[in-house]
Amino acid sequence: MKRLLRCGAAAIVCWMSSADTAAAIELEKLLMPGPVIEGHARTESECGACHSRLGDRTQKSLCLECHEEVAADLADSRGFHGRAPGLADTPCRTCHTEHRGREADVADFDPASFDHDLTDLPLRGAHGRTACAACHEPENKPRDAPADCWACHEDDDTHRGSLGEACGDCHSEVSWDETRFDHSETEFPLEGEHVRADCVLCHTGGQFESTASDCNSCHRVDDIHRGRFGADCGDCHTPQDWLEVRFDHERETEFALEDAHAPLECERCHPDGLDVTLATECVACHEADDVHRGRNGTDCEQCHRETRWADESFDHGQMTDFPLLGAHSDVKCERCHTGPRIEQEPTRPCAACHESDDVHAGQLGEDCGACHDESAWTGKIFFEHDVTAFPLLGLHAVVSCEQCHATARFSDTPSSCWDCHADTDTHLRRLGTECAECHNPNGWDRWRFDHAERTEYPLTEAHAELECEACHRLPVDGPVSATSECASCHARDDRHAGAFGRDCERCHSATFWDAIDLRELH
Template structure:
């Protein structure tokens, strides 16, 4: 047998596996005809299932998840149902529709779905798994709601009967059906099957009832549930006592809502005070304010008031308690009634207003004529003490005019002028020396004057200095009383206290070192004051001014005739005038030597200087040694 060249070419293109293949692959697997390893594993038949599911991933996912037909079916090799190599036109999926159990798929057939032909849901050229599982995919044309309620038809409908609904309004909506709403037909609220557009507020359905003559005509807003509930539209469930801050009492409980709520309930804020509603009933014309409840009650507006006068600025005491209101309140304008005693008792004022209008300072509400327990003189500017408080002293002793109490003087002098033995010389402040226990006893403190008493002045009787009751005539200086005792004949002036003191007149002490600029020392300590202070002291001075240098007193003793100047202390000492010494510095000494040498040598006075100072001193001063 001879083979053609074409056969040789075809045989060379095929491998041994291809030659051994049981037949052609189906059209869908034709591309794997020359590559057996895409579906087969050598010497391992079980590995074929893994390769199948690796290629058919949707089936593999079902098997792994145990969902769908393949996942719920009994596990077996893929080739047991889907055998290949049967030719290009072969169908390896042979499904018996009559025996197929739909319950092992992801979509169980219930109700009327069981009688529906497979082709109704599984369309040609579509895989079985691609059949839609939602109601709207098949019944979109049957949707009378035209998509307004969304695609979840099963929320209301079921497979037994499309027209039968089982919608749970309480759980699946925000509007639970309670009370009479549970008996209402769906069409009563959902007009024209438009469920989504249905309002969820009471006013949405009951607006006509609110707009009617028996309704509120929108005056109370659209929150009907504030007063009404679903059990019954009438009566209202609103409790004014608990649902508001204003409890209804008395006649307010029987008052219609519209009598107070005249405007829109939520736009017009209604005040809770009485005056807002009863302004026209106010006979006091706001004179008592707007707190009507302080006097009136809700039981009856005209009921006798529950007003407590003690809570006002004028509590009723004494005889005021029994007084009729109209006796003080002449009109309904109660605040016009005077609050002071004088406003009502002006005609009874016997003092003719000289004591002012504060009648309560003396009188009480218990008895107008009695002042006991109220008036106290201690509350005035003049307290009654000691002799003034003596019961024998009558009021008219000071108050000459009972109608003019306030003009009574409060100073001592006005009453005791006749008893003033000082004839007014000590002024009118009698209390400075006298007291109200007894006029004769004085408590004058001389230390408070310009001349305090010290030393031997203390036991001296007043008459020694004050020769008359005009005490201010007494001199205040020492010289005024001790003129006769002045042994210095005014040489040291009139200021005796410069040296003397009140402890004893012979005792005196003047510190010349501290009180003057000239220190007393040496022979000066034995010199009497009059030796230097020879002239009378000028008026107002303690002593006449004396020069501060030696020459002022020792001019006559200057044997140098002023040749050495006025600085005697340069050579002489205060201990002894005749003792000559030098306290000059070297520089001053040299200058003086030159001066002395020139004067005494030229004028021939060297012998005179030597006679005066002595030979030794002359040699020293003249520079001869």
């Protein structure tokens, strides 16, 4: 039986090897293992268009007759087919399997294992992290994806085509925004701060060609001089630091800029431009700053220096008979010199200047120095309170004057404790107004009242723990007086309703009110 099958197959092959006939074509269809892909469908009825009876090498040539672009890649060693090792001698059917249906993928392509280095565009830098679909569209063959920058990055071109399509001249795959353009090859090498400047600061609108190279073209908007000093910025400024000028003022003008003059902006003295010649006297610039309003003349250098305008060097002690000591040393000249200096000689008594500051309203006379000194008008006084009728003892010595002297009329101040301490009386006047009976100046909470000695009524047993107000309930003016009989305090505690009289101690004692002793009654 097997011999019969082999003979039959041989007969079929011999028949197919003869001249093409309609019968041979029909027989080929019967032997076809399955439909071809959509792209090969037009040759499906012509097996000889793809299959050769002479072996794999001849069959591969049939593939390349249709796939001319692959043939060109193989011939020029480009693209995947031209670069992958061994593909020139490998039959196409080794990788591409047909007759698996119209929608079959004859390439069996695995993106995860595909080596992109075998293509015309090895993936480097940011390209290595890019998804396949970003460059390969589903409706196109993978080999149709372009390998030039412009094809993908045309929409990203901030230069709008002005620099051509060779993006790789400046950009790299590592970072699109990091360029490697050598500006020194142009007619404008980048120096100093220009090296760190973004391209778009000078090349606006993506226009890189025909960019002006003079300073004023870019820095006109930064010109704080507003054109008053012309357009040749390089006379004073350098690319290293725009704010650091190199104009030699002393050499060019014979007026050296020293100390406080050195950091000044040019416009402070040259508001009308550099071509206007300025006077070199202080008053030419500082007349508007003259807080003396001309009263001290125009020779500013007598007192002021270039180090700092506010630092005067006038020696008041040497040049006048009134040295400025203490707080006087910080007083502005005009506080005492209210008129022109050459026409006024201020008087020297304190009251001449401080009459308006006299909170005592003249009550203590004009000899301010008796209490005040120059170190501080309001802070330090050296009045001797012990020579008054009220020496300051204990804590009174550290109390500020205003605590007792509500006004500056010191002679009207009362001297009794109650006058100052009435608002702090926690006893609410129930212990009278003679505070000194208990308290002393060393501490308000340090009281020393001896009840047994001062009242002939010693506080014993339960009475010893009582607050003063338990017995002294009503406000009193002056000294305190109270009866010592039990009923004066305990009448409201008398549960006998007066039936046993007012002599409570016949039964009760100071030890414990509820404990009674009836032995004396029996």
